[in-house]
Amino acid sequence: MNSRANDQVLYWGVDADGVIRDAAFRAGLQLRICPPEILQSASSSWPDWVFSWSAESGTASSLSHSTGQSGGHSGGGTVTSPSASVADSSGQLSASFSNRTEPELRRERRPMALLLADENLGPLATVPEAWQKGQVPVAIIHRASAHIGGPAIAPLSDDGIAWMQRLRRSSQLERDSLKIAEFLKQVGRARQRQHVYEKSRRDLGLRNRQLADLRENLERLVQERTKYLAEAERELHRRSQETRELVRFIKEMSAVESVEELLQKLTQELRSFHEVRPPILAVASQESGAQIFSVRQKAGASARSAARAMGRGGRSVTWEARTVQRLWPARLSIRAHDADDQNYFAQELGRPVARLLTLPLGRLHADSQQPALLVLEHSLDEVVLQKLTHFMVARLEAISLSLDRVILSREMLAASQLWESTFDGIADPVLVVNATPWDSASPFQAVRMNQSFARHGGRHCYEAFAQRSEACQGCRVHEVMRDNQPLEWQVRRGSRVLKASGYPIQISRDAELARHGAPAAIVHYIDVTKNLELRGQAVQGEKMAAIGLMAGNIAHELNNPLAGLRSLAQVLAADARLPEAARQDLREIENAAERSSRIIKDLMDFAEMGRDSTQLEVVDVNLVIERAANMLKTAMHEFAVDLDLMEEGTALVRVEPHLLQHVIFNIINNACQAMEGLRAQETAEDSVHRQTADSKPLDSGGLEPVGLELQVLSRQVDQHVEVVVRDSGPGLSEEVLSRLFQPFFTTKTAGRGTGLGLSMSRMVVESFGGELRGRNREDRRGAEFVIRLPSATRDLDIDLRS
Amino acid sequence: MRVLVVDDEPLVRRSLSRALASQGHEVRDAEDGPSGLEAWLAWRPDAVLIDVLMPGLSGPDVIRAALETKVESPPVMLLMSAFTGEESVQAAMTCGADDFLAKPFPDIFEVVVKLERLHRQKRSV
Known part of the structure; x- marks a missing residue:
């Protein structure tokens, strides 16, 4: 714990701002500061005092045995020493002071240099002497400029100057002065730093103020921006809400299927506007003409109830359409409270109307020249009316398109139905x-x-x-x-x-x-089957006519040999000389010839008829029936005959009477022959069985033979006269039915029929424009034949009428 | 009696001849109008059976031609034909024939009977 007397520097002066202390520290020197006032007061003994001054105590302590106590001189001030090393060393110094002799102490405590502030140069005059003794360098610090001083400002004595020069020359001094120089440099720097610091502090202050201003501005800007963003967001929200609502409305419009539905939806859409009545629609279409749709107003209903209905979303209203007396104004401008509109709608609706907002929906498809009008009755003020107008304008296109679509699809449906019914018709x-x-x-x-x-x-x-x-x-x-x-x-x-x-x-x-x-x-x-058939038939008819013409000749040609054949066979058969077998054979030949003859006879009859049948006349069919029946009296008498004929003179037909008579004769004859066969069968059976199985109800008075009866009747059906012949014979089998009118088809046994009868009869009837049909009876066993002929009027009547 | 058969159909001539002959009558036949007429005028039969429709000279024509000769007591004249329509018959009968026979004959022997009856009637007149 030696105090390094070489590193100590004693500074006489005031170091209020700590610059000297800072410099000493940086220079690696220990500093002792002695305030000038103490120096002044101790000038007389200050050289010694210098050595004994203790920085710690801040007062010069005399060379006494005090242990750090300040000897104190009057007027002495204390100096605080910030430097720990100084204090330490001072403490040590004072601690070890008491044990030393004065000369020892002097040597030990000799500072490296003595620094003086230039204002304390007063006592400097005496410095050289003292220091000469102790050989301590002195440096002068110019406080103001931190300039390392050379010669003192106050004039030194010559000795002093010489001393100073001596100081400079010594090498030890050189070395020490370097340290001092360094120290002083540091002092200068410290002073500079101080200066810079001050400036910086001033600048900083300024900057801070600027920053504060800036921050304030920024804050204000941020606030404004935030406010602006909030507003923008609200606006955006509001807009998107509006758009959503509009989109929803458009979707609804695209789904409506009728005008009423469209108006209903629109009413609902307008419910936020109180004081607006359910809308009125004037529309002209090809299908329905020009109509006005409005809410059906109950008698005595007021505007309020309509508005209330609006408030309920229009659910309880019904729409009615009325055809207009005249067309509405066709102007395409959106208008409010237009006089023409007011007059028109008041007249057409038959009631006073409130103020009207008229929104034309444009021309709906090219055919209609008259634009559709959407009209809103309201009692709004100007501001809300503006809002309503904007609201509606945004929706006008959707409404217009929807209405167009509804009307088009209605018309298309009507057209489609018309086409379909026509097509199906x-x-x-x-x-x-x-x-x-x-x-x-x-x-x-x-x-x-x-x-x-x-x-x-x-x-x-x-x-x-x-x-x-x-x-x-x-x-x-x-x-x-x-x-x-x-x-x-x-x-x-x-x-x-x-x-x-x-x-x-x-x-x-x-x-x-x-x-x-x-x-x-x-x-x-x-x-064209029938047409072809008829044509075929006509051709056939012509062929037949041609054949008919030839028939006569052919028949005769055939008849002759046949007649001869038959006769000769007869003659030969009569010859008793022939063997029996041969005579039998001859009889068979005769039969065959006879059959052939009969066919030819029928053919010839037909040929005859064909020739004579060109004369048609209007006759009473009943007469014809009677004549035919008369010819069959013999055949018919065996059966119960039921003749049911129409009133005389009412069943008129246009025919060749003989031919028709022949046809009816034919049919009745067939009927009788059919029943005859059956009768032959049934006589063998038990009559009781016959009665129960085939008989008519007993109350109708069964005659003998029960079940075998012939019915002939005539009747009027639509524009035709029908002659019906019913028998109770065995009826017609499937095979027979299918071939009934085929030429040469016969069910009669050999010799009894040629098969020409029905085919001929049908041809005859058809030549009169009628029909001949045969079928089985529905009520019982037996056959039914119907001759159907167009009703005729007497020529006389025709003449009268024309 | 003497019977003349005039018909263009061989079987008719043959059968009639046979039938008449079997009843004891004398029969001659001719196959067409002209030869029939000739035979008639030459042979002077008691009865004539003539077919109406024959190529060339028809039955009625033959009868007319024969009657024109104004022979006293003309024979029984029977026309035969397959055409039995009223008009045809009437038209044929205008020639002056006594009766009309429809062909084919149901029974050839009936023809003989009829012929004999007519002959008796005529002769009694």
């Missing part, structure tokens, strides 16, 4: 064949068929229509489509013959497309 089957190109793999697909056609299923027309697995033979529909030309052809369907007329359909009017053929065709089928 066609009695002939109509089939629309598909739009696949004519050269595709699968044409002939059925696209649309009418009711008459629809009784058949199937995809392809030939499947549905003709129950075929491939196209009908002769079908030319593909040619129709390919060549874009109408064509006619014939197809067969079962036993029917159909005339087909195919017409190409153009889907577009594009001439270019048309050159590639038609994409679809309509084929119209007409059943």
